[in-house]
Amino acid sequence: MLAHILSDTRIEPPADFPVTWPQAEDAQRYWTRDREHLPDPMTPLCFSTNAEMFPAARQPAVTLYDEAVLDIQGRRINTYLYMHLVTASGTPEEMSARAKRNRARLSAVSLRLGELWATEWLPELRGHFAFWDSFDLTQADFRTLCAHLDETLRRYQRLWELHYLFAPPMWFAIHEFENFYADLFPGSTPLDAHRLLQGFDNKTLEMGRALWQLSRSARGVPAVRQIICERPAAEVCATLDGVEEGRTFLQDLRAFLREHGCRSDLWDWGCPSWEDDPTPVINNLKNYLAQPDRDLTAELQAAAAEREGAIAAAREVLSRYPRAVRERFEQILPAAQHGLVLTENHTYYLDFNGFGRIHRGMREFGRRFAREKRLQQPCDIFYLFIDELRELLRQPDWDMRDLTAQRRAEMEYWRSYPEPIELGTRPAKVAPLYSPEARRIQKYMNRLNNDVALNTEVGHVLCGQAGSSGKVIGPARVIDSLAEAQRVRPGDILVTTTTAPSWTPLFLTAAAVVTDAGGMLSHSAVVAREYHIPAVVGTRYATARIADGQLIEVDGNAGKVTLL
Amino acid sequence: MNIIWLDTLPGRDPLQVGGKAAQLGRLAAQYPVPPGFCLEAAQRTEQILSPVLHAQLSTAYRHLATRCRLNQPAVAVRSSAVDEDGQQTSFAGQHDSYLNVRGTPAVAEAVRRCWASALTERAVHYRQRHGLSSESGVAVLVQQLIMADVSAVVFSADPRTGDTDQIVINATWGLGESLVGGSVTPDLYLVRKRDLKIVERLVSAKLYMTVAGTDGTREVAVPRGLQTESTLRDDQIVALARLARALELNQGWPVDVECAYQDEQVYLLQCRPITTLFLSAASALQGTSPHSAG
Numbered sequence: 098m099l100a101h102i103l104s105d106t107r108i109e110p111p112a113d114f115p116v117t118w119p120q121a122e123d124a125q126r127y128w129t130r131d132r133e134h135l136p137d138p139m140t141p142l143c144f145s146t147n148a149e150m151f152p153a154a155r156q157p158a159v160t161l162y163d164e165a166v167l168d169i170q171g172r173r174i175n176t177y178l179y180m181h182l183v184t185a186s187g188t189p190e191e192m193s194a195r196a197k198r199n200r201a202r203l204s205a206v207s208l209r210l211g212e213l214w215a216t217e218w219l220p221e222l223r224g225h226f227a228f229w230d231s232f233d234l235t236q237a238d239f240r241t242l243c244a245h246l247d248e249t250l251r252r253y254q255r256l257w258e259l260h261y262l263f264a265p266p267m268w269f270a271i272h273e274f275e276n277f278y279a280d281l282f283p284g285s286t287p288l289d290a291h292r293l294l295q296g297f298d299n300k301t302l303e304m305g306r307a308l309w310q311l312s313r314s315a316r317g318v319p320a321v322r323q324i325i326c327e328r329p330a331a332e333v334c335a336t337l338d339g340v341e342e343g344r345t346f347l348q349d350l351r352a353f354l355r356e357h358g359c360r361s362d363l364w365d366w367g368c369p370s371w372e373d374d375p376t377p378v379i380n381n382l383k384n385y386l387a388q389p390d391r392d393l394t395a396e397l398q399a400a401a402a403e404r405e406g407a408i409a410a411a412r413e414v415l416s417r418y419p420r421a422v423r424e425r426f427e428q429i430l431p432a433a434q435h436g437l438v439l440t441e442n443h444t445y446y447l448d449f450n451g452f453g454r455i456h457r458g459m460r461e462f463g464r465r466f467a468r469e470k471r472l473q474q475p476c477d478i479f480y481l482f483i484d485e486l487r488e489l490l491r492q493p494d495w496d497m498r499d500l501t502a503q504r505r506a507e508m509e510y511w512r513s514y515p516e517p518i519e520l521g522t523r524p525a526k527v528a529p530l531y532s533p534e535a536r537r538i539q540k541y542m543n544r545l546n547n548d549v550a551l552n553t554e555v556g557h558v559l560c561g562q563a564g565s566s567g568k569v570i571g572p573a574r575v576i577d578s579l580a581e582a583q584r585v586r587p588g589d590i591l592v593t594t595t596t597a598p599s600w601t602p603l604f605l606t607a608a609a610v611v612t613d614a615g616g617m618l619s620h621s622a623v624v625a626r627e628y629h630i631p632a633v634v635g636t637r638y639a640t641a642r643i644a645d646g647q648l649i650e651v652d653g654n655a656g657k658v659t660l661l
Numbered sequence: 662m663n664i665i666w667l668d669t670l671p672g673r674d675p676l677q678v679g680g681k682a683a684q685l686g687r688l689a690a691q692y693p694v695p696p697g698f699c700l701e702a703a704q705r706t707e708q709i710l711s712p713v714l715h716a717q718l719s720t721a722y723r724h725l726a727t728r729c730r731l732n733q734p735a736v737a738v739r740s741s742a743v744d745e746d747g748q749q750t751s752f753a754g755q756h757d758s759y760l761n762v763r764g765t766p767a768v769a770e771a772v773r774r775c776w777a778s779a780l781t782e783r784a785v786h787y788r789q790r791h792g793l794s795s796e797s798g799v800a801v802l803v804q805q806l807i808m809a810d811v812s813a814v815v816f817s818a819d820p821r822t823g824d825t826d827q828i829v830i831n832a833t834w835g836l837g838e839s840l841v842g843g844s845v846t847p848d849l850y851l852v853r854k855r856d857l858k859i860v861e862r863l864v865s866a867k868l869y870m871t872v873a874g875t876d877g878t879r880e881v882a883v884p885r886g887l888q889t890e891s892t893l894r895d896d897q898i899v900a901l902a903r904l905a906r907a908l909e910l911n912q913g914w915p916v917d918v919e920c921a922y923q924d925e926q927v928y929l930l931q932c933r934p935i936t937t938l939f940l941s942a943a944s945a946l947q948g949t950s951p952h953s954a955g
Contacts, residue, residue, distance in 0.1 A: 263868035273886065280884035417761075417873035419834045420924060421887055 140367025679741025
């Protein structure tokens, strides 16, 4: 009987979702989706470039920290990315020794997070950016551009290495503090613990303020304000260019895009960036222009003051606790504060500015091939696999227009398809791994809460995780992409699959946030807390169950959404 | 009735301050005993603090505050009976103690309760069973409460085996109540007495600790990361063993020492003869534990 319960399960995909595995043994492996980062179909170029980088990119972290996840394999099935974790294995003694080393190393590195970021990781990142920025993409001859691609890919792998070097201590620092706080203050929630971490400025909040500031300058110039409010988003820039005041404003807009334009909706760098198409920015400006003034700096200061109050209250209680407790608290509090800032900032520096430069380099090939009529448009380059791109560089007469058009259509076809969350063979038991990073990866990939899924909907209530405290009632605005940003009106509740820092501007307008994917530490929850709006994350079905315009109640403390 | 300070000559007289306080008074001259004073022992049938005594108590508490360099020092208020702490009898836990008491009104109330508890049936019964007079006087000791980072009990001889060359140290996080009360499995360190060599370190998972609240104490969970960390460093283990060895020499018999570390400073809180040592040694010889009987 036990054998029956504990046996592995072969997952049968739906008939209209045919699965062909590139390797025979793939069917025996367990493949899941990361809908928090990649809810949409993935561009072939981003997928295949990443696939080439692993497992080499994880190697430094595995060596240095004895991380539990050795490799993350990817398969692109019907345009969706499915991932399989290759994890460390050994006898119970070996695993326990490994876990111990992992903890000791991460503990030491996590206490130096702020310092390492400032003195090692960020300077190295800036060095890579400087390399890319000093190269003139448009003027380079073709051969130089090809050599630049090789160097770019080499540096791209290094970006991933860095990502895996600082993510584990970052997660460790935050989890360690959450656990410590929960142990010290029984009955407290993670939201209480995070009150001690909030109110520090980060690159996401900085972008939000810069965009808001842009809306205030537009508001002060009637001609500019009128153009942004009344023209369709796609025409705004051209129309602004036609008038004197508009040109002045465009300079500010371009400066904003130079700083923050290296980002797309989510994490697929094959998707258009704000630089390519500033529609999301324009839509946010339209939105902001209708809103009265607010002082975001003062709001940040208020959040900081609330944080200091919460820290002082904790210190007061701990003043009578053993010194070892107080010392540990004072050690891991700043580490977690650095860690939380880093969850936002690493996305800005790495996922946006770093990977955004890969996007730029690839787009330049696209621009040239489009000019030569080998591609329909520059961004079609992202519909090629990296091997095809390399081949294209060697074959001057290849025409990729049909192939890329077909791929684009394929992605559009699958986009609205509710893809299965898992494929292959589900092991009888998915053991939680020892490191906080591995547990996060498992969580992204829905490998820990499969049974929780059964309980996420009770009657008219959707259960998720408490992401940010507060309770609010409002009409749901179900949004698929940032192109729809202008539909969110003040008082609306933003309902979406997941959010990246690019979505943050919407948080200034929305009264609350509800997501399908994510947890306490996903960008949506972190930023909702900074903006003091309620959030319920990881509901799984919110976008499917909630109709656009439906009145809902969001209870950010309980992690519940009630359909009214 | 008088106020008697621990570190004065009358503070060493068990007839005036009770056995427990007198013992501390004798040690206070040589060892780091937290400062404190006693309300002199008296036959007592009522539990009311006279206005005169209340005023004396208030003055003494203010004086204690000056000595502790604190505005309102937390104190421990304990009864100290004139006939306790003999070789055969330990009164540990018999009379209630009040920990983390602050301010004169709260101290006065704790004193009143100590008097009252000395009269409770439980204590009277205990005294009768041990052949002690049920009318002995009780003093009350008011002593600075050390906000212990680590509390330890040190035996200058091994009470389990009677081995007089083995010093046994039990230590746990926070105040000593979780240790004395037995709710925590403490860290165990064994030190050889003749050369103070640490022969064994057994770090346990200490799930609870006693901490001071705004008033009183409470037992709370130890955060996971600290549960299995050693409470004492090697140099602290040796320092405690050295202290116990010196106390044994000073007293003339094996001792059971309660002490605490606060901010790297060690405090001596209690020093008693090991009342069960010879009994234990006898039991050990017979292969039985003295604890297995009760």
